[in-house]
Amino acid sequence: MLLEEEAHTAARLKVAMQFAPPPADYLEKIRRRFAERLSKVAAHPERVPIELDGRKLEARLGGTVLAAALRNGVRLMHVCGARTLCATCRIKLDSGAENLAPMETLEKVSLRYHLSVSSRTRLACQARVLGPIELESVFPLCGDLPGE
């Protein structure tokens, strides 16, 4: 009886949740962009796309998040000079936590010392990028230098 009811619900939902696909010209545009991006990614396997505070950046595979931010002109705060002492380069992961290299002792100690115990928090100066990630900086970014 229950199974019958579930099958009936499934059939009704299948009908109710149908939507017409987007216009063909729009789908064609997506197809073209997808193919272009795929070939670009295949041509440069060492470049990893990351998103920091909504900005799209390119990181080097195996490089740190801080290095990627600085190379892309994002002045992420790092008061101690990337020596794990200040934890001002702390970042919060929105997605892709598995695409960062595991934490080493120095980073763990620093985060514990600064009472950051969330599994989503890492130090940008230590976290090495192994795949696409989306993250937010914990401290505000430094402003642009005068004349920049």
Next chain:
Amino acid sequence: MLTAERNPSSASAPPLADTQNESTQDESRLLEVLRSGDQSAANEFHDRYAARIYRYIRNLLSSAVEADAEDLLQDTFIALAEALPYFRAQSSLFTFACAIAHRKVQSFIRVRARRARLAPEVYAAERDSAPERHVDNDVKRALGALVPEYREVLFLKYVEDASVAEIATVLTISEHSVESRLARARRALKKRLEEK
């Protein structure tokens, strides 16, 4: 299983006789050529999954206009192209694509809610002018009244025939949470249907 197209009306649907093993082999072949940046593989992937991913996005958004869903579809495909080299093939390609679409939609909903708080009059006007979805029958109306999390889990379970494990991968929650969310969604849908 979230592997092959199930919609019989779709022209790109593979034959129903496809075995599980064949479709897995087909997926790994497709993944390999996609990673090499092959144009025809990109076309094949797009033809096979674009409509299904779009349907998934549309079902997640309750009041958004079509243009938003189309933009999200494009964002999903771009993010997918960038993430494919890091896909570990522990789930099907479609599950992976749905997980990306899920994150894109969640982020869109968050940004939209923030903007609506800052400029409520703009968003109220937009909401009023947006075409009403779910108007043609009781189920559609009931679905429209559910929260997106419930619609999403019902869509994956009943329209895409996804297993609990696959839904858990897409939503990045535990299988136990999927089961309880499904039970709550079914209860909420039943209640809405009885209310009319």
